[in-house]
Amino acid sequence: MTPRIMPRVALATVVALVVVIAGSVSPRPWISAAATLTGNATHFDGLGAPYGGCGLPQAVLDSQDFVALNVYNTPRDYSFYPRPLPASQASKIGLWDNGRNCGRFIQVTIGDYCTGTNDGAPGQPFCRNGSWISDKYNDATLTMVVADSCGDANAWCRDDPNHLDLVTSSLNRFTKNGVPVGDLNPGHWNNRHVSWSFVPSPNYTGDLRLGFLQGAQRYWPAIAVSHLPNGIHSVEYLGANGTWQQAKPNSDMGQAFIIGPTTSAGTSYQIRVRDASDALLNNGRVYSFTLPSQCANSCSAAYTSVGYTTGSSH
Structure with missing residues (x-):
């Protein structure tokens, strides 16, 4: 099962939203550039209109390989909370970090495959009635940019703090030994484990x-x-x-x-x-x-x- 990213709010609603000063909630310590995180990975078709969660149209992104991060860190709690989350609810802030991780690049490495049911059903374990195994796709990598947010009421976006939602078109562009994997999705996907970490923008030139x-x-x-x-x-x-x-x-x-x-x-x-x-x-x-x-x-x-x-x- 692939989670559906929350529908984009209409522009009139965006204009009317209450805004807060950036930095009013400090970054969480587990999002440092030095950290390597492991979680389940899902996929989605693309950014909504007119913008993705970071406030950019898809065509303007630095890369068409992009991901969504979790808005909330609320295991077994599938309620919706205000966005951005206020300082009084800092414990509920996911790796989205109220948008403060937008525009950062991450390197994603493919991990183990689940042989069981791995559907992200609320309140259910990941990889039920199966086990995690390695195969020829393990260690394939791709560098991607943070462009969207995952705030859905499912286990992926709530129970797995290190979950990544990857754009579907990128899945077969992962490379191993310099060669694209080609057929990772759909037959060898099943919401695999991935490990990932923040990295500087690759081969950066120019200016803002x-x-x-x-x-x-x-x-x-x-x-x-x-x-x-x-x-x-x-x-x-x-x-x-x-x-x-x-x-x-x-x-x-x-x-x-x-x-x-x-x-x-x-x-x-x-x-x-x-x-x-x-x-x-x-x-x-x-x-x-x-x-x-x-x-x-x-x-x-x-x-x-x-x-x-x-x-x-x-």
């Missing part, structure tokens, strides 16, 4: 990509930040008072933020970005840009790319 979200305009300047060397934890903008301010995340869509202009009611912006280690990206490089003319009333496209110039922090 910025775009305005659908519905963005002068009074709701919502942007998405992508092409990241090491994920993103927060965005800061230079406010009209001349000081750097923390941008509010758009719900828990970890690459989407609501910024402010450099002058009151203006349409010019300056931002800087902190990565997954909370370090300022490129030594605090400042990205300066303006609201595109096609967004004068409201951006109609899901993502409107915008150019920028760069400088150093004030």
Whole structure:
């Protein structure tokens, strides 16, 4: 059984969602880059529209090999809780980490195959009436990017804290000894074990990509930040008072933020970005840009790319 990712909320709902300051809940200690995690893996067909859980359309992702992480860490509790989870419910935060792991790359390694029933039924053990065995697909690897969230009420997304949901089209692109496995899915899948760890963006070149979200305009300047060397934890903008301010995340869509202009009611912006280690990206490089003319009333496209110039922090 493959879990179905929760339907994407409509844009009007996204706009109305309560937002919190990024970093109000500290990252959980078990998501460090040094950790290698093992869990069950499932698969799903692709990102919803207009965005995946990180706030980007699928076409804008750095890689078409992508995964979803668990929103919740609530074993045997299949209730739904507010997103993003507040500090008072920090114990329920899954590896999604309120979106703070968006845009990070992971290396995934194929593990053992289940010979029994491995359907993720709520309240039921994994691999019932069977056992875990190794086969020729063990140790095949693929590097993938975090782009979506798994918040479903099933055992995968609640009972297995290290669960990964992989895009289906990637399964047969895993390689072993430099050769794609080719036929891992469907006949040799059965929601196998995988091990995985966070890694830097592979072969990274260039700089950030910025775009305005659908519905963005002068009074709701919502942007998405992508092409990241090491994920993103927060965005800061230079406010009209001349000081750097923390941008509010758009719900828990970890690459989407609501910024402010450099002058009151203006349409010019300056931002800087902190990565997954909370370090300022490129030594605090400042990205300066303006609201595109096609967004004068409201951006109609899901993502409107915008150019920028760069400088150093004030």
